[in-house]
Amino acid sequence: MKNVLALALIGCFSASTAVAEVCMSPYVKRLERPEKLLYVWSVATDSNAQDALVVVDTTLASPSYGTVVNVVPVGSAGNEPHHMGYTDDRTRIWAGTLFSNRIFIFDVSEDPSKPKIVKTLDDLGTLTGLHGPHTYYALPGRMLITFLSSADGGLPGGFAEFTNAGDLVRVVKNPSAAPYAYDVAVKPEINRLVTSSFTPYRNYKKPLAEWDMKDGGNALVVWDFAQRKPLETITTDPVPLEVRWSRKPKAEYGWTNTALGDSIWWFGRGKTGKYSTRKAADLGKGCLPADLRQSPDDRYLYVSCFLTNQVQVWDVSSPQQGKLHDVLVPGVQPNMLHITGDGKRLYITNSLLSTMDYSANFWVRLAHIGPDGKLKLDPFFNVDFTKVPGGPFRAHDMLLN
Numbered sequence: 562m563k564n565v566l567a568l569a570l571i572g573c574f575s576a577s578t579a580v581a582e583v584c585m586s587p588y589v590k591r592l593e594r595p596e597k598l599l600y601v602w603s604v605a606t607d608s609n610a611q612d613a614l615v616v617v618d619t620t621l622a623s624p625s626y627g628t629v630v631n632v633v634p635v636g637s638a639g640n641e642p643h644h645m646g647y648t649d650d651r652t653r654i655w656a657g658t659l660f661s662n663r664i665f666i667f668d669v670s671e672d673p674s675k676p677k678i679v680k681t682l683d684d685l686g687t688l689t690g691l692h693g694p695h696t697y698y699a700l701p702g703r704m705l706i707t708f709l710s711s712a713d714g715g716l717p718g719g720f721a722e723f724t725n726a727g728d729l730v731r732v733v734k735n736p737s738a739a740p741y742a743y744d745v746a747v748k749p750e751i752n753r754l755v756t757s758s759f760t761p762y763r764n765y766k767k768p769l770a771e772w773d774m775k776d777g778g779n780a781l782v783v784w785d786f787a788q789r790k791p792l793e794t795i796t797t798d799p800v801p802l803e804v805r806w807s808r809k810p811k812a813e814y815g816w817t818n819t820a821l822g823d824s825i826w827w828f829g830r831g832k833t834g835k836y837s838t839r840k841a842a843d844l845g846k847g848c849l850p851a852d853l854r855q856s857p858d859d860r861y862l863y864v865s866c867f868l869t870n871q872v873q874v875w876d877v878s879s880p881q882q883g884k885l886h887d888v889l890v891p892g893v894q895p896n897m898l899h900i901t902g903d904g905k906r907l908y909i910t911n912s913l914l915s916t917m918d919y920s921a922n923f924w925v926r927l928a929h930i931g932p933d934g935k936l937k938l939d940p941f942f943n944v945d946f947t948k949v950p951g952g953p954f955r956a957h958d959m960l961l962n
Contacts, residue, residue, distance in 0.1 A: 582899065582900060582901065582902050582961060583808070583854060583855055583856065583857055583900045583902070583904065584803075584805060584854050584855065584899075584900070585646070585647070585699075586646070586649070586698050586699040586700070586747065587747070587749060588649045588699045588700055588701055588749075589646075589647050589648075589649055589651060589699045590647075590649065590650055590651040591902070592651070592902060592961060592962070595621075595901070595903070596619045596901060596906075596961040596962065597618075597619060597620045597673070597962060598616055598617065598618065598619060598620075598630075598673055598674060598961070598962040599616070599617040599619045599908060599925070599959055599960075599961055599962075600614055600615070600616060600617075600645075600654065600669075600676070600959065600960045600961075600962065601614070601615040601616075601617060601910065601925055601946075601954075601956050601957070601958070601959055602614055602642045602643070602644070602645045602656050602957050602958040602959075603615050603642060603946065603949075603952070603954035603955060603956055603957060604640075604641060604642050604912065604915055604954060604955040604957060605638040605951075605952065605953075605954055606915075606921075606923075606947075606952070606953045606954065606955060607638065607952075607953065608638050608639060609638070610634075610638055610951060610952065611634035611635055611636060611637060611638055611951065612634070612635050612637065612638055612639075612640045612641075612642050612658070613632050613633055613634045613635060613642075613951060613952075613954065614632075614633040614635075614654075614656060614665075614667060614676055615629055615631075615632050615633075615946070615949055615954060615956070616629065616630050616631035616632070616633070616674055616675075616676065617629055617630065617925060617944055618630045619942075619961070626941075626942075627927075627941060627942040627943070627944060628944070629944065629949050629950070630674055631674055631675055631676075632949060632950055632951045632952075633667070633675075633676050633677075633678070634951060635665055635678065637661075639660060639661065640658035640660055640661040640663060641658050641659040641660035641661070641914070641915060642656060642657075642658050642957060642958075643657060643658065643659045643694075643695065643914075643957060643958065644656075644657065644694075644695055644696055644697060644957075644958045645657065645697055645958050645960060646696070646697025646698060646699060646704070646960070647697075647699055647960060648699055648704060648725045649699040649700065649701055649702065649703075649725070650725070651669075651962075652668065652669065652670035653666055653667060653668055653669065653670070653679070653725065654666070654667040654669055654676065654960060655697045655704050655706070656697075656958075657694035657695070657697065657706070658694070659693045659694075659695070659709070659762070659765070659914070660762075660766065662685045662686055662692050662693065662694070663681060663682060663683055663685065664681070664682040664685065664694055664706075664727075665678050665680075665681050666678065666679055666680040666681070666682070666727060667679070669962060673962045680726075680727050682727060685708075686712035687712070688729055689708065689712070689721045689729065689732050690711060690712045690732060690734075691708035691710065691711060691712060691718065691719055691721060691732065692708060692709070692710040692711065692712050692713070692714055692761075692762050693708050693709035693710045693718070693761070693762050693765075694706050694707070694708055695707045695708065695709050695742070695743060695744070695759075696743070696744050696745050698745050698746070698747065700722070700747075702724060702725055703722050703723060703724055703725065703730060704722070704723050704724075704725065705720055705721075705722050705745060705747075706720060706721050706722075706723070707719070707720045707742050707743065707744065707745045707756060708720065708721065708742060709741075709742055709743065709759055709760070709761055709762060709765070710742075710761035710762040710763070711734075711761075714761060714762035714763040714766070715761055715762075715763055716735075716740040716741065716761055717734050717735040717736075717737070717740035717741075717742070718734075718735050718740065718741060718742025718743075718761065719732060719733050719734040719735050719742060720732075720733050720742070720745060720756070721733075731789070733789050735756070735782065735791075736782065736791045736794065738780075738794050739758065739778060739780040739781075739782045739791075739794045740778070741758035741759060741760065741761070741777060741778025741780070742756060742757075742758065742759070742778075743756070743757040743758055743759035743778075743801075743802055744756065744757045744802060744803050744804045744817075745757075745804060746804040746805065746806050746815070747786055747806075748786075748806045748812075748813070748815075749786065750810065750811050751811060751813055752785060752786045752787055753783060753784065753785070753786055753813070754783075754784040754785075754786040754789075755781055755782065755783055755784070755804045755806070755815070755828070756781065756782045756784065756804070757778075757780075757781055757801045757802055757803070757804050757817055758777065758778020758779060758780050758781070758800060758801055759777060759778065759800060759802065759820075760772070760776050760777040760778075760800070761776070763776070764776045764777070765914060765916060766916065767916060768916050769916055769917045774799075774821065777799055777800045777821065778799075778800065778801070779796050779797055779798065779799045779800065779801070779819075780794050780795065780796050780797070780801070781794070781795050781796075781797065781801055781804070781817060781828055781836075781838070782794055783795065783836050793835065793836050795828060795836050795837060795838050796838065797817060797819050797822065797824075797826040797828075797838050797840075798819035798821065798822020798823075798824050798826065798840070799819060799820070799821035799822055800819055800820040800821045800822070801817040801818070801819045801820075801826065802817065802818050802819070802820055802850070802851070802852075802853070803817060803818055803852060803853040803854075804817055805817065805853055805854070805855050805862070807859055807880065808855065808857065808858075808859045809859055812859075813829055813830040814827060814828060814829025814830070814880055815827075815828055815829070816828070816841060816853065816855075816862060816877070816880075817853065818844075818850040818851075818852070818853040818864055819850070820849055820850060820851070821849075822840075823843065823844045823845060823846055823847065823848050823849070823850060824840050824841075824842060824843055824844060824850075825840075825841045825842040825844065825850070825853065825862060825864065825875065825883060826838050826839065826840055826841060827839045827840075827841040827880055827881045829880075829881075839881050841875075841877065841880070841881055841882060841883045842862075842875050842883035842885075844864060844866060844873060845866070845869060847868055847869070848866035848867070848868055848869040848871065849866065849867040849868040849869075850864045850865065850866055850867070851865045851866075851867040851895075851896045851897070851913055852864065852865045852896060852897050852898045853898075854898045854899070854900045854907070855900075856900070856904050856930070856934060857900075857902070857903070857904040858904070859877070860876060860877065860878055860934065861874055861875065861876060861877065861886060861934040862874070862875045862877050862883065863875075863898055863900065863907060863936075865895040865896055865897070865898055865909070866895070867894050867895065867896055867913055867917075868894070870890050870891075870892065870893055870894065870895065871888050871889065871890055871895070872888070872889045872890075872891060872895055872898070872907070872909065872928070872936060873885065873887075873888055874886040874887035874888070874889075874934055874935065874936060876934070886934055886935070887934065887935040887936055889928055889936040889937075889938065891909050891911075891926050891928060891938055892909075892911060892922075892924060892926060893911060893920040893922060894911045894912075894913070894918065894919060894920050895909050895910075895911050896909075896910055896911050896912060896913045896957070897909070897910045897957055897958055897959060899959040899960070899961065900930070901961065904930060905929065905930050906927060906928070906929060906930065907927070907928045907929075907930055907936065908925060908926075908927055908959050908961075909925065909926045909927070909928060910923075910924070910925050910956040910957055910958070910959060911923060911924055911956065912955035912956055912957050913957075915955060918955060921947070922945075922947060923945075923946040923947055923953065923954060923955050923956050924943060924944060924945055924946055924956065925942075925943075925944040925946065925956050925959070926938065926939070926942060926943055926944075927939040927942035944956075
């Protein structure tokens with residue numbers, strides 16, 4: 562039955578041409594076909610095991626569809642693998658860790674199903690003066706990486722730029738008025754870069770019950786992209802996370818999700834040239850919106866609600882005033898989301914941080930996105946990460962190939 566459905570569906574997927582995934586850097590090379598593989602950056606739950614990059618088959622007609630086909634261990638546990646990103650040519654993946662402050666560079670060009678570690682950056686604190694690499698944002702021939710903390714685990718955070726080969730180019734610290742760091746996104750045609758806020762290593766390294774909830778930011782920083790110069794600081798509810806520019810050409814606005822505000826905020830530039838913010842949606846008290854993605858046509862926002870087990874869909878046809886459009890419950894504590902370039906599929910993982918997870922059941926699931934923007938869970942794609950060889954693992958960030 563599984564393969565019958567797969568063969569029936571593949572025709573409609575292969576007929577459309579995929580484009581660059583929606584929330585990735587615009588400089589990343591497009592994936593001009595439906596995805597064949599899903600890479601999952603994973604935390605080993607056993608201290609005697611090794612953290613790993615796990616490879617899942619996503620080719621619909623494949624007999625191994627929806628199963629793990631490779632596990633690439635990194636040599637140790639306790640690193641806290643978190644986010645990762647492609648270089649602009651899509652030949653390498655930079656994958657970093659929030660505890661051990663390391664970056665592993667994987668080559669995926671020779672055999673995409675068998676990634677190989679080709680370089681490890683071990684001395685990031687000494688090299689950059691920063692700790693906790695978070696977002697991996699491709700620029701032409703370079704990687705721009707945000708860091709959550711200074712090298713001592715405190716503030717300020719900032720970002721560092723490297724060549725694709727791993728050589729440091731420059732380090733930029735956050736301004737004193739907004740020392741917290743998290744995500745980054747660039748709108749090249751208007752020469753603007755925006756960064757967001759989380760909490761530093763001194764806080765997130767502790768169990769969630771011990772966190773200082775006041776040790777976090779509530780600001781977005783607007784930068785001159787070409788000069789890497791901060792221009793404005795604008796405020797939101799506490800702890801704005803993902804930065805999502807509108808995909809419309811030259812649009813000067815976007816959205817962010819606030820973890821402790823249970824909300825989505827619009828940000829944008831007004832007629833005076835200054836940026837401002839406005840609450841666009843209330844998601845429900847205590848939901849902890851962990852990730853935020855958007856549809857290719859900019860009409861819908863998809864947000865994972867870590868504490869209420871939901872993925873909410875918001876219609877933002879009016880960008881400053883969202884309307885709840887759909888709700889999916891994919892399982893306990895949904896976290897990271899990844900939308901395909903054609904906007905038809907949404908992959909979901911359910912580990913946020915080892916210090917924050919409240920379930921021991923870890924998985925990757927798939928939701929299909931209908932023409933109306935609504936979600937339907939795929940009953941045949943349900944990867945149990947507690948049973949992956951070399952694991953069990955906490956499944957976190959994802960990339961497609």
